[in-house]
Amino acid sequence: MSAARKHTALPKAQILIEALPWLTRHNGKTVVIKFGGNAMIDEELKAAFAQDVVFLRQAGLKPVVVHGGGPQISAQLDKQGLVSEFKAGLRVTTPEAMDVVRMVLAGQVQRELVGLLNQHGPLAVGMTGEDAHTITATQHRPTIEGELVDIGRVGEITAIDTGAIQALLDDGRIPVISSIARSADDNHVYNVNADTAAAALAAALNAETLMVLTDVEGLYEDWPNSDDVISRLTAGELEKLLPELSSGMVPKMQGCLHAVRNGVETARVIDGRVQHSILLEIFTDEGIGTMVVPDAQPGTVAQPGTEGEA
Ligand SMILES: Nc1ncnc2c1ncn2[C@@H]1O[C@H](COP(=O)(O)OP(=O)(O)O)[C@@H](O)[C@H]1O
Numbered sequence: 001m002s003a004a005r006k007h008t009a010l011p012k013a014q015i016l017i018e019a020l021p022w023l024t025r026h027n028g029k030t031v032v033i034k035f036g037g038n039a040m041i042d043e044e045l046k047a048a049f050a051q052d053v054v055f056l057r058q059a060g061l062k063p064v065v066v067h068g069g070g071p072q073i074s075a076q077l078d079k080q081g082l083v084s085e086f087k088a089g090l091r092v093t094t095p096e097a098m099d100v101v102r103m104v105l106a107g108q109v110q111r112e113l114v115g116l117l118n119q120h121g122p123l124a125v126g127m128t129g130e131d132a133h134t135i136t137a138t139q140h141r142p143t144i145e146g147e148l149v150d151i152g153r154v155g156e157i158t159a160i161d162t163g164a165i166q167a168l169l170d171d172g173r174i175p176v177i178s179s180i181a182r183s184a185d186d187n188h189v190y191n192v193n194a195d196t197a198a199a200a201l202a203a204a205l206n207a208e209t210l211m212v213l214t215d216v217e218g219l220y221e222d223w224p225n226s227d228d229v230i231s232r233l234t235a236g237e238l239e240k241l242l243p244e245l246s247s248g249m250v251p252k253m254q255g256c257l258h259a260v261r262n263g264v265e266t267a268r269v270i271d272g273r274v275q276h277s278i279l280l281e282i283f284t285d286e287g288i289g290t291m292v293v294p295d296a297q298p299g300t301v302a303q304p305g306t307e308g309e310a
């Protein structure tokens with residue numbers, strides 16, 4: 001009886017042991033995980049996301065969560081009879097809309113994620129980029145068809161202060177950050193795209209990995225005509241591709257490029273609709289989605305399947 005029981009439990013031990021090289025490699029490393037509003041599809045997925053993040057923390061990594069909430073903001077603006085308009089992939093943010101952005105991100109989405117994470121212990125602490133000067137910005141004016149365009153209270157990040165995040169990490173906490181910035185030059189706050197904020201934080205924190213969870217499998221080679229996913233590309237290859245990208249993929253891939261050009265080892269776009277996609281990506285050789293690596297070390301940067309050898 002006891003021998004049979006041992007035997008049935010063996011595959012579980014095997015799975016744990018297979019993760020050992022990855023556990024060793026990632027021990028103590030900071031991982032910035034961006035959870036996109038479009039990937040927050042249902043309660044089960046959000047709960048699985050929280051489990052994964054807590055798992056990383058308990059496995060010795062230092063996860064930092066940056067969350068989005070675009071669809072949630074749009075729904076609230078709609079309820080209040082305000083229109084949602086995007087230019088260059090960014091929300092045109094009037095002062096009125098900014099109040100809604102701040103309320104939804106910091107008051108709803110962030111609170112919900114903090115609550116889900118804290119079901120596993122006193123781990124998560126929510127904050128916005130306004131806190132402790134974490135993210136400072138000036139007004140962002142994108143160039144559209146050669147013209148500088150005013151899209152309201154949208155911020156361009158000018159400085160990151162990682163002090164508060166680092167203190168939380170040192171204390172074993174999981175920071176959960178809303179992408180709102182303090183203004184460098186007045187009393188306003190700015191709406192920052194969450195991919196952009198996550199990438200800037202990953203670079204400033206010297207994170208090992210930036211992981212962006214969204215509602216597609218990764219970067220499609222020929223979107224929307226085919227569903228072939230680009231599994232790996234270098235910063236240089238991505239740079240060439242950027243002008244062809246559209247909508248939500250623009251800030252996402254610009255962010256990945258910024259991250260790997262500023263010290264982050266890999267930036268990955270993965271399918272947040274797949275339960276436990278974070279664990280699959282970090283602890284198995286079945287890396288899913290798109291991985292961006294720096295130019296300098298093509299071929300030498302750890303890839304899924306070889307990561308454990310480090
Ligand atoms: N080349 C591409 N590959 C994949 N998705 C793309 C591509 N170009 C544009 N997209 C769009 O980008 C979206 C993801 O960005 P976004 O809607 O901002 O999501 P999130 O809320 O996760 O940040 C996809 O759902 C898809 O509609």
Ligand SMILES: CC(=O)N[C@@H](CCC(=O)OP(=O)(O)O)C(=O)O
Pocket residue numbers: 035036037038067068069070071073089090091101154155179191192193194195248
């Ligand atoms: C300037 C800008 O566009 N800000 C975004 C912030 C939220 C976000 O980025 O959410 P997702 O990651 O879910 O897209 C917005 O207002 O929608």
